[in-house]
Amino acid sequence: MKLELRKVTKRFGDFTANDSIDLTVTPGTVHCLLGENGAGKSTLMNVIYGLYRPTEGQMFIDDQPVEFSGPSDAMAAGIGMVHQHFMLVPVFTVAENVALGAESIKGATLDLESTRKKIREISDRYGFQVDPDAVVENLPVGVQQRVEIIKALVRDAEILILDEPTAVLTPAETDQLLGIMDQLRKDGKSLLFISHKLREVREISDDITVIRRGKVVGHAQPTMSTTELASMMVGKNVQLTVDKDAAQLSDKVFEVKNLTLMADNGVPLLKDVSFEVRGGEILAVAGVQGNGQTELAESIIGLHPKATGSLSLNGTELLGMSTKQVLRSGVGFVPEDRSKDGLIGSFSISENLVLDLFDTPEFSSAGTLNRSKISANADRAGTEFDIRMGSKEHTASTLSGGNQQKIVVARELSRDLQLFVGSQLTRGVDVGSIEFIHKRIVQERDKGVPVLIVSTELDEVYGLADRIAVFFHGELMGIVPPTTPRSVLGQMMAGATYEEALAADTEHSEASSVSAAKTQVTESAPWAEGEENER
Amino acid sequence: MSVVATQNTKVSAETETGVVKNWKNPVIYTILALLSVFLIGVRAPEKTISLGISDGVRWFQAEPLQINPQVYGWVAVAVMLALAAYALVTTNAGKLLGRWVAPLFWLTFVTGLLVWAIGSTTKPSLSLVSLLTGAVALSIPMIFGSMGGLLCERSGIVNIAIEGQLLFGAFSAVLVGSITGSPWAGLLAAMAGGVLVSAILALFSIKYLVDQVIVGVVVNVLVSGLTGFLFARVLQPNAPTLNSAPKLPGFEIPVLSQIPVIGPVLFNQNVLVYLMYFVVGLIWFALNKTKWGLRTRAVGEHPKAADTLGVNVNRLRLMNVLLAGAVAGMGGAFFTLVSVSAFNSDMTAGQGYIALAALIFGRWTPVGALSAALLFGFSLNLQFVLSILGTQVPTELLAMLPYLVTIFAVAGLVGRSRGPAAVGTPYVKE
Numbered sequence: 001m002k003l004e005l006r007k008v009t010k011r012f013g014d015f016t017a018n019d020s021i022d023l024t025v026t027p028g029t030v031h032c033l034l035g036e037n038g039a040g041k042s043t044l045m046n047v048i049y050g051l052y053r054p055t056e057g058q059m060f061i062d063d064q065p066v067e068f069s070g071p072s073d074a075m076a077a078g079i080g081m082v083h084q085h086f087m088l089v090p091v092f093t094v095a096e097n098v099a100l101g102a103e104s105i106k107g108a109t110l111d112l113e114s115t116r117k118k119i120r121e122i123s124d125r126y127g128f129q130v131d132p133d134a135v136v137e138n139l140p141v142g143v144q145q146r147v148e149i150i151k152a153l154v155r156d157a158e159i160l161i162l163d164e165p166t167a168v169l170t171p172a173e174t175d176q177l178l179g180i181m182d183q184l185r186k187d188g189k190s191l192l193f194i195s196h197k198l199r200e201v202r203e204i205s206d207d208i209t210v211i212r213r214g215k216v217v218g219h220a221q222p223t224m225s226t227t228e229l230a231s232m233m234v235g236k237n238v239q240l241t242v243d244k245d246a247a248q249l250s251d252k253v254f255e256v257k258n259l260t261l262m263a264d265n266g267v268p269l270l271k272d273v274s275f276e277v278r279g280g281e282i283l284a285v286a287g288v289q290g291n292g293q294t295e296l297a298e299s300i301i302g303l304h305p306k307a308t309g310s311l312s313l314n315g316t317e318l319l320g321m322s323t324k325q326v327l328r329s330g331v332g333f334v335p336e337d338r339s340k341d342g343l344i345g346s347f348s349i350s351e352n353l354v355l356d357l358f359d360t361p362e363f364s365s366a367g368t369l370n371r372s373k374i375s376a377n378a379d380r381a382g383t384e385f386d387i388r389m390g391s392k393e394h395t396a397s398t399l400s401g402g403n404q405q406k407i408v409v410a411r412e413l414s415r416d417l418q419l420f421v422g423s424q425l426t427r428g429v430d431v432g433s434i435e436f437i438h439k440r441i442v443q444e445r446d447k448g449v450p451v452l453i454v455s456t457e458l459d460e461v462y463g464l465a466d467r468i469a470v471f472f473h474g475e476l477m478g479i480v481p482p483t484t485p486r487s488v489l490g491q492m493m494a495g496a497t498y499e500e501a502l503a504a505d506t507e508h509s510e511a512s513s514v515s516a517a518k519t520q521v522t523e524s525a526p527w528a529e530g531e532e533n534e535r
Numbered sequence: 536m537s538v539v540a541t542q543n544t545k546v547s548a549e550t551e552t553g554v555v556k557n558w559k560n561p562v563i564y565t566i567l568a569l570l571s572v573f574l575i576g577v578r579a580p581e582k583t584i585s586l587g588i589s590d591g592v593r594w595f596q597a598e599p600l601q602i603n604p605q606v607y608g609w610v611a612v613a614v615m616l617a618l619a620a621y622a623l624v625t626t627n628a629g630k631l632l633g634r635w636v637a638p639l640f641w642l643t644f645v646t647g648l649l650v651w652a653i654g655s656t657t658k659p660s661l662s663l664v665s666l667l668t669g670a671v672a673l674s675i676p677m678i679f680g681s682m683g684g685l686l687c688e689r690s691g692i693v694n695i696a697i698e699g700q701l702l703f704g705a706f707s708a709v710l711v712g713s714i715t716g717s718p719w720a721g722l723l724a725a726m727a728g729g730v731l732v733s734a735i736l737a738l739f740s741i742k743y744l745v746d747q748v749i750v751g752v753v754v755n756v757l758v759s760g761l762t763g764f765l766f767a768r769v770l771q772p773n774a775p776t777l778n779s780a781p782k783l784p785g786f787e788i789p790v791l792s793q794i795p796v797i798g799p800v801l802f803n804q805n806v807l808v809y810l811m812y813f814v815v816g817l818i819w820f821a822l823n824k825t826k827w828g829l830r831t832r833a834v835g836e837h838p839k840a841a842d843t844l845g846v847n848v849n850r851l852r853l854m855n856v857l858l859a860g861a862v863a864g865m866g867g868a869f870f871t872l873v874s875v876s877a878f879n880s881d882m883t884a885g886q887g888y889i890a891l892a893a894l895i896f897g898r899w900t901p902v903g904a905l906s907a908a909l910l911f912g913f914s915l916n917l918q919f920v921l922s923i924l925g926t927q928v929p930t931e932l933l934a935m936l937p938y939l940v941t942i943f944a945v946a947g948l949v950g951r952s953r954g955p956a957a958v959g960t961p962y963v964k965e
Contacts, residue, residue, distance in 0.1 A: 051843070051964075072845030087840035089833050090956070100833050101844025103826040110826050151844075266631075 001062055001078050001158035002026055003048070003190055008057035010040075010047050017043040019214045020057065025159065030181060030191040032205035032222075034198075034233055036430055040214040041194045042084065045163050048192075049081045050074035061159070072101075080152025084163040086144050090137035095119060097136055098151050115154070122153050126183055141288075142173035149180065159190045166200055170288045171458070171490030178204050196233065198226040230431070242438045242463040250448030252279030252314055254419045259309035261295055261474075269295045270307070271475045277419075277450040282441065283479075284465035285454040287493050292474035293454040294336060297423045300452075301333045302326045313419055327356050330418030334408050334425055336454065338401075342408040345397030349389055350378030352396045353411050377414075385410040386436060402433030409437055413444060420444055423454040438464060458486060556629060561622035564640055568615035575647045579608035580654035587662035591792070591799030604654035611647030615640060649917075657925035666920055667800040667913075671808060674912025675873070676701055676883070678811055679866025680890025681897065681904040682818055683729070686859035688899060689822065690852050691835040691957040695751025696736045697863050698887025699758035703728040704867020706762045709878040710770070712780025712871070721780050722807075722868050729864020730857050732758060737856040741849050744961040755887070763880040770878055783807055783872045805873050807865070814862060819901040831855060835955035838962040848962045866890075885938075892941045899954055907944065914940040 003025040010018040017040045025031040035041045046052045048059065050068030059066050061077055068074045074081075088097050099115040116132040123130045128146045136144060145165060152160055162181070166174045181191055181204055195201050201208060201222070208220040210232045218232055254277045261270040270292050277283045285293050299307040302323040311318040318326050327333070335341035343352050354363050354374050363373050378392040387406045389399060396404055405425070412420070422441065426434040441464060445451045455461050461468055462482055470477040470492040478498040480489070491501035586600040618640045625632055653659050680697040687694035707728030712721025735754050739745040770778040785805040792802040801808075822828040830851055833841040838848045870882050889911050896910075897903025915937045922930050 049843075070845065071843045075845060081843070083843065087837070087843045089837045089840055091836055092833065096829060096833075097840075100829055100841060101846050103829060105826055109824045110829055 001190055002060075003079070003159045003192070004060040004063070005044075005048070006058050006060065008044070008047060008054045008059065010043055010052055011055045017214050018047065018054075021211070021214075021216055023209055023216070025190045025192050027158070027190045028185055028188050029206040030185050030193050030204050032193045032195060032201045032208045033211065034196065034201055034208055034220070034229065035194075035211040036196055036233055039211050039233075041211065042163060043214075044211075045081065045161050045192075045194060048074070048161060049079060075102075075155050075157070078156060078158040079161065080149075080155060080157025080159070081161040082145065082148040082152065082163065082165055084165075084167060086148055088136045088144055088147060091135065093133050093135055094130055094139075094147050094150075095132040097147060098132075098154055102155055118154050119150055122150050126180060128180075140173075141168045142170070142176065145169070145173075145177065146180070157189075159192070160184060161192045161194070163194050164196075165193070166195065166197055168289065170493050171486065172494050174200065198229050201229065202226065233431075242442060244442045244464075245446070247281040247466045248446070248448070249281060250279030252418060252448060252450055253277070254314075254450045254452070255310070255312045256296075256300075257310040257312070259296070259299060259307060259311065261299060261304055261307040269474050270299065271473075273309070273474075273476045275469055275476060275479060277452055279448040279450050280445055281466040282445050282451040282453055282464050283467050283469055284461040284482075285452065285469045285471055286458065286461045286489060287456070287471035289456050291471045291493075293456075293471050294423065295474070296471070297333070297336070297421050297452075297454050300326070300419075300421055301331065324356075330416065332412035332415065332417045332420040332422075334405075334412055334422040336423035336427070338405055338408050339397075343396045343404055346395050348393045349382075349387070349396055349399070349407060350374050350392045352407050353378050353381050353414075355411060357411070357415070381407075381410040381414060385440070400430070401428040402430045405429050405437065406433060409440060413440060417444065417449050420449055420451045421454075422452070424456065425453065426455075426457070426460060434460075458489065461489075556626055558626060560632065560637065561619065561626045564615070564619035564622050567640075567644055568612070568619040571612050571615055571644065571647060575604075575608040575651040576612040579605040579651060580659075581605065582654055582659050584650065584654050585660040587660075587664065588796055590662045590664040591803060592795050594793060595795055597795075599660070602650060602654075604650050607650045608647060611643050611650075614643045615647070618643075652917075652921060652926060652928065653924065655927055656921065659924065661920060661924060664796060664799050666916065667796070668804070669916040669919070670909065670913040671800060671804065672873070672912075673915045674908045675805075675807055675811055675869045676866040676886050677890045677893055677908040677911055678815065678905055679869070680863050680887050681894040681908050682814060682901065683859040683863030683866070684891050684894040685818065685822075685899060685901060685904055686831075686855045686862060688894065688958050689835045689955055690831045690855040691838060691955060691960065691962070692736070692740055692852055692856055693747040693751060693959045694736070694856075694859060695748055695891065696732055696754040696887075697890050698883055698885065699751075699755040700729040700732045700860050700863035701867040701870070701883045701887045701890075702755075702762055702881070703732045703758045704864030705870040705882060706765070706867075706878055707864070708868040709778055709780045709871035709876070713777050716781060718781045718783045718872050721872050722783065722865065725868035725872075726861040726864040729860035729862070729867060731860070733856050733860025733863075736860075737853050740961065741852055741856070744963065747959050747961075759881055762878070766878055766880050774877070778877045780871055780876050782876055783868070807869055807873050810865065814865070815901050815905050818862075822901065832955075834962075835957055838957050838960075842962070842964070852962070863887075863890075889937065889941055892945045895954070896941075896944045910944065911937055911941055 005021055005023040007020040008018060009020050021044060033041055047054050050071045050073050066077055095112050095115045098119055099112060104111045104114045119132040130143060130146055165177060185191060205222045209216055210218050210220055220229055220232060257274050259270050259273040263269050287293050298304055300311055302321055316329060357363055363370050385406045387403050425437055453464055465482045467479050468482055469479045472495045477492045480498055488501045488505050491504060584602040588600060589595055589597040618636060622632055622636060680701055683700060684694045684697050704725035708721040708725035711724030712718050732754060736750055739750040740747040783806050788802040792798045830846050834848050834851050842848050871878050893907035893911055894904045896907035918933045918936045922933055
């Protein structure tokens with residue numbers, strides 16, 4: 001089935017999310033829609049899937065004009081969608097999730113058996129290995145995603161939209177997904193793949209359409225280099241790597257010893273973790289979301305009173321201190337979810353800039369806030385950190401993700417730090433701001449502060465790290481140099497030790513790539529992905 | 536490469552899950568066991584309890600059971616002390632308690648307390664059958680109420696308005712029942728009354744997105760005020776014509792009703808009780824085995840997922856809330872068509888809230904909620920029975936019994952129970 005969009009525009013009030021977009025997806029191909037966060041990709045997907053009505057323009061399926069009043073129309077027309085945030089009911093079994101909305105019934109009762117049969121058929125055909133009776137919340141993320149794909153295929157989808165499908169996957173799961181997409185393509189399905197991860201886009205796409213600020217800015221070929229694609233996506237020449245000199249170690253030191261944390265149900269979240277970060281170096285913690293990195297960062301800042309072991313900063317024990325005491329001892333902390341833990345959306349920008357400092361003599365006296373100092377602080381931070389805001393008295397929630405994150409970073413870096421801990425510093429942040437935030441982190445490191453960065457984005461890890469610590473199931477799998485190849489790091493993120501991963505990797509490259517459509521790039525410099533990325 | 540990865544995943548998944556020492560239960564057991572030593576051990580009453588067990592069964596007669604409270608008390612105390620010690624030792628060793636410990640402990644504690652309470656009355660002789668029959672009957676409004684709550688909450692709407700649905704159901708039943716002279720018309724009116732209350736809840740919570748808890752409470756106050764006013768101004772002055780409905784009949788189910796003890800308790804009851812069996816069974820079946828049930832559960836857990844698959848979330852919620860009103864309304868009919876035949880202001884006396892507690896205690900499942908409501912009904916009936924037997928416990932304290940049981944049950948025993956994920960959140964399409 002061919003999907004075609006002609007001059008599709010979607011406006012929300014004055015804001016134009018999609019501006020006369022033209023797009024054609026032909027059967028048997030993977031068409032990639034490339035764009036930054038907030039470029040309007042997801043809006044466009046929702047228009048195609050019938051969740052939004054286009055303000056102007058027309059959609060065609062096999063050259064017949066179509067109009068959808070809801071997802072059920074889109075599904076009936078043969079469009080299936082794999083959402084970025086899975087649309088799965090966690091407490092349901094796979095079969096129940098697949099059946100929902102398209103239930104087959106036998107008399108008055110639900111006929112789950114026929115659904116199970118269909119799931120097994122599809123699962124066998126594409127090698128999904130999905131058990132129809134498994135409860136979804138117990139499945140690994142990669143398998144949950146396959147359930148989403150099964151949902152679409154059971155409904156006879158010929159056009160498949162995948163909205164940022166690799167955002168939550170391990171590198172190995174990503175490779176599996178790309179393999180699945182290749183199979184679907186060979187089966188004659190039309191795939192629309194949305195992503196901002198250039199490596200994957202280049203690997204799987206047949207056509208690439210780049211959008212920026214809601215407009216199509218051009219078409220690209222998968223043969224183009226990542227730097228070319230990135231500058232097309234962002235609209236200027238971006239520096240993907242982070243400039244930094246060799247680490248100059250200072251005598252400040254943050255030492256983690258035998259850190260252990262159990263969840264209330266007895267599942268270990270952190271297992272006997274020990275490592276050291278010296279002043280002047282960046283230790284990046286890599287791992288798939290949910291493998292203990294969050295708990296590590298939260299334990300440091302004092303959010304897990306049940307954690308045992310030792311966290312010593314220049315000889316002072318942080319474990320057992322309250323969060324406030326930890327902050328006062330000179331720890332800067334950027335939480336992973338800024339809208340939930342980093343900011344108060346309904347507070348003004350200047351208030352957010354002093355959230356953990358308001359009761360210091362600098363900003364208050366005798367229980368009263370010193371408004372002029374707070375305001376002056378906001379002016380200073382606004383300029384220094386390039387926070388693009390209308391007025392410093394506007395609420396923080398009116399800003400874009402990148403500018404919100406700059407507020408959090410500005411607040412945490414405006415003190416004299418002994419240690420900086422940052423989680424997912426650039427999640428949902430535009431490329432321009434990423435560059436800026438990265439520079440500031442490197443500056444902090446060059447001041448001789450120990451820096452601990454938690455990130456699930458390998459690009460970020462490689463860009464910033466002086467050393468990389470890999471976490472899996474709450475365990476530290478090892479600390480490796482940033483020259484470690486991606487494939488080795490990927491296996492460590494899936495539970496292999498450095499030695500195992502290294503051995504398996506050499507074995508694999510010797511046995512030449514058996515698995516279809518996966519171009520295993522032998523990376524001497526991992527970040528460069530084996531092409532002309534000037535460093 | 537993937538071989539290494541999968542092997543390791545398996546290993547880590549299987550290896551140790553550590554144990555977090557949870558001292559809560561062992562400590563509770565120890566305190567209760569020590570208290571029991573003095574209460575049901577040392578201070579055990581001397582009179583022997585006689586417990587009739589063969590009432591209502593024609594083919595079989597048995598002597599009432601004779602229970603010596605002192606003997607029973609000390610046995611119970613010994614069992615409790617042993618269990619408490621076992622719990623302390625096991626927890627200290629870092630092991631998890633067996634699943635059998637909690638039920639056994641609470642059963643011993645509660646029966647020990649019961650024997651003590653009955654033994655210390657002036658005339659400790661009662662029939663087990665009538666104690667249980669009364670408990671089942673008194674549970675009826677709570678069971679229907681919790682089923683109404685279940686229909687709402689499983690589809691994502693908080694139903695605090697059960698109290699109002701019961702009360703308005705009771706009012707409508709007596710009014711229509713008195714006018715038509717037919718209890719069946721009264722029952723239908725009770726259902727319609729419940730639906731009407733539900734319609735207000737649905738309108739504000741689904742269409743106008745008002746906080747569901749607040750709407751529910753306001754609806755309850757509104758219904759209480761409205762029925763109170765109409766009772767004083769309309770029903771009371773015309774009591775013979777407007778406030779005296781004929782009762783729903785009761786009948787005996789042949790054969791089944793002759794099973795000792797449970798026969799008369801479950802199968803020689805009012806027709807509303809049989810209707811309750813049917814409704815609970817139907818809801819269980821529909822929720823777990825039908826397309827409607829799958830969609831209802833999905834809408835209560837993850838409405839957006841259901842929406843992207845073409846389920847009309849708000850229409851389904853509306854339907855379920857209205858249905859819930861009809862079910863809870865039937866429970867309201869108990870007050871005026873079974874219990875007594877006249878309405879009185881605020882006669883539901885908070886049982887709607889207890890029904891909600893039963894729903895939570897029963898972990899949002901039909902069978903769980905049914906069991907919890909039966910437990911609360913039992914404590915309600917026990918309060919009546921004890922005061923008839925002439926207990927030494929002051930009646931005011933006894934009147935607190937059902938509520939005490941409720942609060943302990945919901946707060947202490949249930950642990951962390953997980954309700955439908957999306958309950959209380961209105962669904963708005965972006």
